[in-house]
Amino acid sequence: MRSRPGLVLAVAVALALLPQAAPTQAAPRSFKIAVVSDVGGRGDLSFNDMAFKGGEDAERDFGVRMVELVSKVEADYVPNLTRAARDPDVQLIVGVGFLLSDALAQVARRFPDKNFVGIDTFAQSIVKEKFSAQYPLPNLMDIVYEEHKGSALVGALGALLAAQYAKPHIGGVFGIEIPVLWKFEIGYKWGARWATEWLAKNRPDKAFTYRKDFVLWTYTGTFSDIPKGYAAAKAMYAKNAVAVYNIAGPLGLGINQAVQEIAQSQKLRMGPPFWIGVDANQDWINPGFVIASMMKRVDRGVYYATRWVRDGQFRDLVRRTQGVVTLGIGTRIAGQLAEGISVSTLDDLDEFIRMGVQAERLTRKKVLPASPAEIKSKVKTMREAQPKWVWDAVADLEKKIREGQVTVPMVVTKPDIERWRGELGYRPRSFLAAAYRSPQR
Amino acid sequence: MREQAPRVQMRGIHKVYPDGTAALKGVDFRVHAGEIVALLGENGAGKTTLMKVLSGLLRPTRGAIFVDGRPVLFRNPSDALRCGIGMVHQVFTLVPPFTALQNVLLGQEGTGALSPLPEASARARVAALLEEVGLEVPLDVPVESLPVGVQQRVEICKTLYRGTSVLILDEPTSALTPVEVEEFFRFLRRLRDRGAAIVLITHKLREVLEVSDRVVVLRQGLVAGELPTSSATAEKLAELMVGQLTALRVRKSPRAPGKPVLSVRGLTVRNDQGRVAVRDLSFDVREGEIVGVAGVEGNGQSELVQALTGLRQPDSGEVYLEGERVPFVEPLALYRRGLAHVPEDKARFGLALGFDLVENSILGRQREPQFVRRLGRLNRPVILRYAQDLVRRFHVVAPDLATPVRSLSGGNQQRLLVGREISKEPRLVVAMHPTRGLDVASTLYIRELLVQMRDAGKAVLLVSADLDEVLELSDRIAVMYAGQFVGLGPADQFRRETVGLLMGGVVPADDADAARAPSPH
Amino acid sequence: MRTPRALRPLTESLATVALGLVAGGLLIWAFGHSPVAAYRALAVGAFGTREDLLETLAFATPLMLTALTFAVGVRAGLFNIGAEGQMYLGAVGATFVAGMVPMPAGVHLAAATLAGMAAGALWALIPAVLKAWRGAHEVISTIMCNWIALHLSMYLAINFLAEPGRAERTVPALPTARYPVLSEESTLTAVLFVAVGFALVVYAYLWGTRAGYELRLAGENPDAARYAGVRPERVVVLSFVIGGLAAGLAGASQVIGRPPAWSLYATLGNVTTLGFDGIGVALVGRNHPVGGILAAVLFGALAQGGRLMEYEVGVLSELVRALNGIIVFAMAVPELWTLLRRRLAR
Known part of the structure; x- marks a missing residue:
C-alpha cells in the first residue's frame, strides 16, 4: 500500500466511521x-x-x-x-x-x-x-x-442402584474445593445414607449398612481439566462403583470416557456402570449410561x-x-x-435435545451422539430396566423433602463440613496425586 | 561488417523498473552467428538488464526483438529458449546434491514433475555434446563436490543441451583462476567457430580484447559505442565505458615504510566447516605501506581478515598491534588500539541497511566517549554533526541523513563506510574487496583514500580478488593460496603473469625462491 | 508518496486497517447485516461516549505492554512469544505483594507493580539464558515456558494465593495496592499512565541510548553487531528482560489495575491470551513502542466497540470475533511477511 489511493481509501473509511449523532428513540418503550x-x-x-x-x-x-x-x-x-x-x-x-x-x-x-x-x-x-x-x-x-437437596436425591438413587446391582461403592468427582461444593458433597452422602435406611425398612432383601467408605470422592482441583475427571472416575469404577456423580462441569466428559471404555471392553449397551449428570440434563450425552442428572434450573x-x-x-x-x-x-x-432443583425425567429430555441441536448448528460441531429419537428410546429403555422400587424410593425422598418431613443438611461452613464428614465419611486415600489440590488447612 | 542477417536483433529497447529506474533508454543490439560480442559497461550500465530482456526474464517497456529477422515476443525464458537463446547467470542454478547429468536433464521438456529422469537414454547424447564442444565434465559426481569452474561448465552444458545457439554469459570469468580463464576462452572460440552466437557480459577490458570479435559498450542505459575488437584499445574502451578519460591509475609516490604496526605470527584459523583455512601464517604490515593480498577467493582470505579484526577466533598464533599482543574476538579492543576495518561484505558486516546514515556513522564507534553522554545516552547533536561531516568529507550522495542506508547506491554506502573507518584516525587499516561492485568514480576515490592513508603513515592491509587493484596499490604483494602466502615481496618484483600463476597455485620457475621462502618483511 | 518518511509506517498501517475493514465489511454483508450500520456501531461503541472511550483504553492497556514485549524482541532479532507466560508470572507476583504483604499506601502500590514486573522479567530470563548460552531457539523455549508458567501460576494461585471460600480467584489486592479508578463509568485505572509511560521509556531507551542502539543493531544485522563489538548474549538477555518487565506489568495491570475483581482468577481467565494478542498488536504497530500504543487502542476499540455492534446490529459474537481476526490478519500479515522474509533471507 504505497500508492495514494490507499491513503484516500483510509481517509474515506475513517470519515465513514466518524461517530454519528445517536439516533433518537421514538419507538414505544418495549420491555x-x-x-x-x-x-x-x-x-x-x-x-x-x-x-x-x-x-x-x-x-x-x-x-x-x-x-x-x-x-x-x-x-x-x-x-x-x-x-x-x-x-x-x-x-x-x-x-x-x-x-x-x-x-x-x-x-x-x-x-x-x-x-x-x-x-x-x-x-x-x-x-x-x-x-x-x-x-x-x-x-x-x-x-x-438448593443443590444439597438435589444431590441427596441422586445420592439416594446411587445407593439404591448399588443395592440392586450388589456393588460396594458410589463415587463423586468434584471440582475445586469451595464451600458451594460442600453442599453437593454432604447432600450426596446424606442421600446415600438415607437410602440405606429406606432399604432396611422397605427392601430388607437388598439392604446393606452405610459405611463411611461407601461414597468414593475426590476433589480434582479443576473445573476444566477433563483428563483429571477421567483419571478420578476410572479409579472409582475400578473399585466397582455403580455410579459416579459429576460435580465438576466439563469433567463429566472425562467421567463419560471412563464409562465408555468399560462399556466398550465389556460390550455393554447400558449401565452399570452409570454416571450422574449435573446442572443441565446430561442424560443424552451417552444414552444408557447416564442414569439421571441433578438439574439446576437456571x-x-x-x-x-x-x-x-x-x-x-x-x-x-x-x-x-x-x-x-x-x-x-x-x-x-x-x-x-418456584422450584429450581429436580432430578431429570424422561420428559425433560426433549428440550435439552433441542438445545443440543441448536448448539450443533451454532458451533458446527457434532454434539448429539445419535438421532434425537434414538437417544430418547435408549434413555427410556435404561430407565425402564431399573426396578420400579428404585424410582419409587427416590420419589419418596423428594416428597419427604418437599413436605419437610426430612431435612437435608446444607453445609457451607468449615466446622459443619468437618462435622458432617466425620459422620458420613472421611476422605479415603487420595486416588490421584492431584497436583493442584490445596493442602488441608 | 557482415552481410548476413543477424541471428538476433534488438531495436529501441527501453526498460523502466517498477521503482521508476530507467535501466535501458533505447538500446540497439545485434549478434551474428559465429561471433563473440562483448557487452561492456560499468556496474549499473544496463548490461545484465539488456540480456535479461533478450533471454525472456524481463519484458521490455518498449522496443522489439527479432530472431532471424522475424519479430518475437518473449513472455518467459522458455519462449526465448525455443528460439535458441539461453543465458548462464553469475549465480548458478544447479541442485548441489544432484550429479552433473541429473542437473543437465532437470527441467527438460518431456520430463514431468514426478517422472524419473531419462538418464540412461540421455547420457550418450550429453556425452556427445560435451565431446563436440570440447568440455570436460564428470557426469556422475554430485555438482557440490565439483570446483566452481567445473560447475560453470555444467551450467553451460545444461544451456547448450537445450539447443541453445545464442549463448549469453554473465561475467563468466569472475569465479575462475587465470589458468581456467584461458581454457574457458579456448572453449568459447571453439563454440564460435562452430557457428554459435555468443554474448559475453563483462567489465574486464583485458578479456574483451582477448576473446571478442566485436564490442558493444553500454553507459547509463545507452549504447556508448560499438566497434570491432581489432580496432579497440584498452584506453579507448575505458573511455567509452566511463565517459571521460579518467586516469585509471592512482597516483602514488614512493615512500619508505616505517616500523611494523601489525605483526602476525603463526596464525592458524579454521573456517565455518572446521577445516584449516589459514595455515601458520606470519607477516608484518609497516607504517606507510600497503600490503596487498591477492588470490582467488576461498583461499583463506576471509578467515584471515576475520581473525585479524576480531570476528573469528583463531586456532593458534599471535597478533601484535604496535608491539602489543591483542586479544582475539574483541573488536572494540582492536578499534581502541587503532584498527579500522573495511569488511569484505559491506552490507553484511559494515552497515545496518535498515538504519539511517546517522546511525550507521557510529556503527562500531557507538561506545566512544564523544558520542555517549551520562547514563549511556547517545549524544545526538554530536553524532549528527559528525554524520554531516562524514557525508561532506567523503562525498556521500544521499537525500538526507535520515535516509535508510539501504536506499543508497553501493558506491555511496561504501564511501560512508570507508569514511567512517578512516575518520577514526586509525593506525592500521584492514580493507577487503574495498571497491567490489562499485562504479568507477567511487572505485578511484576509495583507492585514492587508501593511498592517502598510506601516505599519512598508516599501515594498510588490502585483501582483494581484483588483481589490478592489488598490483596498482600495493607496496608489497602477497598471493594467498590454500591458506598460505605463496609469495610475498616488493610489488615491483611481481609481474601480472606471475601473480596469475601463483593464484592458480603454480610457482613460476624464476619466482620460485621468493615463494618458497616468504620473508616476513 | 509524498508523506514524510517518519509517517510512512503510520499511513501504511492505516491503509491496511482500511483493507481489513473492507474485507470484514464484506463478511458482515455476506451474513446479511449492513456493514455501514455495523461499523458505525463499532465506532460509536468504542469512541462514542466518554465512558466507551475509557473502556476502550482499559482494554488497550495490557495490550500495549505485551505488544512491547514482542516488539523489543523483534528489534533485537528475536521472536519472543513468551509474553503470555511472563505475564502470568507478573500477575502472580503482583497478586502476592498486593494481596498478602500489607504496606503503607503509596509504597504498596509501587511495590506490587515492581513485583509484577520483576516476576515477569525473572521468568523471561529462562529462555534468555537458554538462548544466550545454550543456543536454544527462543520460539521453542518461550512456548514451553508459557505452558510451564500457566500451570505454575495456577498452582500458585490455587494453593498459596487463594482467598478462602472464593476458590475461583486469589486474594484481592489490598486497597493500598490498587491503582485509582479514573471514573466509575469504566474499568480504566491510572495504570494506563504507567503502561504508556513504560512504553515511552522503552522507546527512549531503544532509540536514545548506546545500549538500545546496540540492541537494535543486533536485530537489524547480527553480523554488523559483531563487527561493532556487540555481545549477542547481552542483547538477548537485555531484550528478554525488557520484554519480561513489560509483560509482567501487563499481568500486574489486570490484578491491581482493573476492577471489579482486583485479583487473579484461578483459571488465569482474566489474563489469558493477552500475551498472544500482543503479538498481533505489535505487528500492526510495526514493532515500535509508540506504534504499539496506537495499535493497542485500535484493538481495544475492536473489543469494546464490537460489543455495541453485537448489541445493536445483532452481528453474532462469533462474527465479531471473525471480524477482529480479519482485521488483525490484514494488518499483521504484511509485517509478518517482511519479518519472515528477512529472516529467511539470512
Whole structure:
C-alpha cells in the first residue's frame, strides 16, 4: 500500500466511521431483558445455554425481548453488564454464573433504576462486605439453588442402584474445593445414607449398612481439566462403583470416557456402570449410561425473575429476602411455587435435545451422539430396566423433602463440613496425586 | 561488417523498473552467428538488464526483438529458449546434491514433475555434446563436490543441451583462476567457430580484447559505442565505458615504510566447516605501506581478515598491534588500539541497511566517549554533526541523513563506510574487496583514500580478488593460496603473469625462491 | 508518496486497517447485516461516549505492554512469544505483594507493580539464558515456558494465593495496592499512565541510548553487531528482560489495575491470551513502542466497540470475533511477511 489511493481509501473509511449523532428513540418503550453469559458462552450446553433458554421461555410467555451478550473474556463482564444497562429499554439484566458476582455488585450500584439478577452469584454479600452502607442493594438479586437437596436425591438413587446391582461403592468427582461444593458433597452422602435406611425398612432383601467408605470422592482441583475427571472416575469404577456423580462441569466428559471404555471392553449397551449428570440434563450425552442428572434450573431462574420484574414484585422481593432468592424443591416465592432443583425425567429430555441441536448448528460441531429419537428410546429403555422400587424410593425422598418431613443438611461452613464428614465419611486415600489440590488447612 | 542477417536483433529497447529506474533508454543490439560480442559497461550500465530482456526474464517497456529477422515476443525464458537463446547467470542454478547429468536433464521438456529422469537414454547424447564442444565434465559426481569452474561448465552444458545457439554469459570469468580463464576462452572460440552466437557480459577490458570479435559498450542505459575488437584499445574502451578519460591509475609516490604496526605470527584459523583455512601464517604490515593480498577467493582470505579484526577466533598464533599482543574476538579492543576495518561484505558486516546514515556513522564507534553522554545516552547533536561531516568529507550522495542506508547506491554506502573507518584516525587499516561492485568514480576515490592513508603513515592491509587493484596499490604483494602466502615481496618484483600463476597455485620457475621462502618483511 | 518518511509506517498501517475493514465489511454483508450500520456501531461503541472511550483504553492497556514485549524482541532479532507466560508470572507476583504483604499506601502500590514486573522479567530470563548460552531457539523455549508458567501460576494461585471460600480467584489486592479508578463509568485505572509511560521509556531507551542502539543493531544485522563489538548474549538477555518487565506489568495491570475483581482468577481467565494478542498488536504497530500504543487502542476499540455492534446490529459474537481476526490478519500479515522474509533471507 504505497500508492495514494490507499491513503484516500483510509481517509474515506475513517470519515465513514466518524461517530454519528445517536439516533433518537421514538419507538414505544418495549420491555427488554438482557442475559450476559460468562466466558463459557453460548453452546456450553449448561449454565449459559440454560439461561438463554429461560430468556426464550420468557419471551414466549411474557412478550419481552431478550438480548444476549456473550462474554469472551473475564474483562467483558463489567462492560457487557454496563452496555445492557445503558439501553433504556432494558429493565432486567441477568448475569449468569458466580464469576459475575463482583461485576454485578459494581454495575448494579451504578444503575439504580435497572434491575439486576445474578444466577448462582453472591453479589449481595460482596455489596455487604465492600459497601455495607448500601446493603442490600434494592435492585440486585442473587438467585441460588438448593443443590444439597438435589444431590441427596441422586445420592439416594446411587445407593439404591448399588443395592440392586450388589456393588460396594458410589463415587463423586468434584471440582475445586469451595464451600458451594460442600453442599453437593454432604447432600450426596446424606442421600446415600438415607437410602440405606429406606432399604432396611422397605427392601430388607437388598439392604446393606452405610459405611463411611461407601461414597468414593475426590476433589480434582479443576473445573476444566477433563483428563483429571477421567483419571478420578476410572479409579472409582475400578473399585466397582455403580455410579459416579459429576460435580465438576466439563469433567463429566472425562467421567463419560471412563464409562465408555468399560462399556466398550465389556460390550455393554447400558449401565452399570452409570454416571450422574449435573446442572443441565446430561442424560443424552451417552444414552444408557447416564442414569439421571441433578438439574439446576437456571432457565427457571431467568424466567421467574422476568415475571417478578413484569409484575412489579422484584424490588419488594429483594427487600424481603435481603436480595438472595433460593430456588429448590418445594420452594415458594411470593406465595407461588418456584422450584429450581429436580432430578431429570424422561420428559425433560426433549428440550435439552433441542438445545443440543441448536448448539450443533451454532458451533458446527457434532454434539448429539445419535438421532434425537434414538437417544430418547435408549434413555427410556435404561430407565425402564431399573426396578420400579428404585424410582419409587427416590420419589419418596423428594416428597419427604418437599413436605419437610426430612431435612437435608446444607453445609457451607468449615466446622459443619468437618462435622458432617466425620459422620458420613472421611476422605479415603487420595486416588490421584492431584497436583493442584490445596493442602488441608 | 557482415552481410548476413543477424541471428538476433534488438531495436529501441527501453526498460523502466517498477521503482521508476530507467535501466535501458533505447538500446540497439545485434549478434551474428559465429561471433563473440562483448557487452561492456560499468556496474549499473544496463548490461545484465539488456540480456535479461533478450533471454525472456524481463519484458521490455518498449522496443522489439527479432530472431532471424522475424519479430518475437518473449513472455518467459522458455519462449526465448525455443528460439535458441539461453543465458548462464553469475549465480548458478544447479541442485548441489544432484550429479552433473541429473542437473543437465532437470527441467527438460518431456520430463514431468514426478517422472524419473531419462538418464540412461540421455547420457550418450550429453556425452556427445560435451565431446563436440570440447568440455570436460564428470557426469556422475554430485555438482557440490565439483570446483566452481567445473560447475560453470555444467551450467553451460545444461544451456547448450537445450539447443541453445545464442549463448549469453554473465561475467563468466569472475569465479575462475587465470589458468581456467584461458581454457574457458579456448572453449568459447571453439563454440564460435562452430557457428554459435555468443554474448559475453563483462567489465574486464583485458578479456574483451582477448576473446571478442566485436564490442558493444553500454553507459547509463545507452549504447556508448560499438566497434570491432581489432580496432579497440584498452584506453579507448575505458573511455567509452566511463565517459571521460579518467586516469585509471592512482597516483602514488614512493615512500619508505616505517616500523611494523601489525605483526602476525603463526596464525592458524579454521573456517565455518572446521577445516584449516589459514595455515601458520606470519607477516608484518609497516607504517606507510600497503600490503596487498591477492588470490582467488576461498583461499583463506576471509578467515584471515576475520581473525585479524576480531570476528573469528583463531586456532593458534599471535597478533601484535604496535608491539602489543591483542586479544582475539574483541573488536572494540582492536578499534581502541587503532584498527579500522573495511569488511569484505559491506552490507553484511559494515552497515545496518535498515538504519539511517546517522546511525550507521557510529556503527562500531557507538561506545566512544564523544558520542555517549551520562547514563549511556547517545549524544545526538554530536553524532549528527559528525554524520554531516562524514557525508561532506567523503562525498556521500544521499537525500538526507535520515535516509535508510539501504536506499543508497553501493558506491555511496561504501564511501560512508570507508569514511567512517578512516575518520577514526586509525593506525592500521584492514580493507577487503574495498571497491567490489562499485562504479568507477567511487572505485578511484576509495583507492585514492587508501593511498592517502598510506601516505599519512598508516599501515594498510588490502585483501582483494581484483588483481589490478592489488598490483596498482600495493607496496608489497602477497598471493594467498590454500591458506598460505605463496609469495610475498616488493610489488615491483611481481609481474601480472606471475601473480596469475601463483593464484592458480603454480610457482613460476624464476619466482620460485621468493615463494618458497616468504620473508616476513 | 509524498508523506514524510517518519509517517510512512503510520499511513501504511492505516491503509491496511482500511483493507481489513473492507474485507470484514464484506463478511458482515455476506451474513446479511449492513456493514455501514455495523461499523458505525463499532465506532460509536468504542469512541462514542466518554465512558466507551475509557473502556476502550482499559482494554488497550495490557495490550500495549505485551505488544512491547514482542516488539523489543523483534528489534533485537528475536521472536519472543513468551509474553503470555511472563505475564502470568507478573500477575502472580503482583497478586502476592498486593494481596498478602500489607504496606503503607503509596509504597504498596509501587511495590506490587515492581513485583509484577520483576516476576515477569525473572521468568523471561529462562529462555534468555537458554538462548544466550545454550543456543536454544527462543520460539521453542518461550512456548514451553508459557505452558510451564500457566500451570505454575495456577498452582500458585490455587494453593498459596487463594482467598478462602472464593476458590475461583486469589486474594484481592489490598486497597493500598490498587491503582485509582479514573471514573466509575469504566474499568480504566491510572495504570494506563504507567503502561504508556513504560512504553515511552522503552522507546527512549531503544532509540536514545548506546545500549538500545546496540540492541537494535543486533536485530537489524547480527553480523554488523559483531563487527561493532556487540555481545549477542547481552542483547538477548537485555531484550528478554525488557520484554519480561513489560509483560509482567501487563499481568500486574489486570490484578491491581482493573476492577471489579482486583485479583487473579484461578483459571488465569482474566489474563489469558493477552500475551498472544500482543503479538498481533505489535505487528500492526510495526514493532515500535509508540506504534504499539496506537495499535493497542485500535484493538481495544475492536473489543469494546464490537460489543455495541453485537448489541445493536445483532452481528453474532462469533462474527465479531471473525471480524477482529480479519482485521488483525490484514494488518499483521504484511509485517509478518517482511519479518519472515528477512529472516529467511539470512
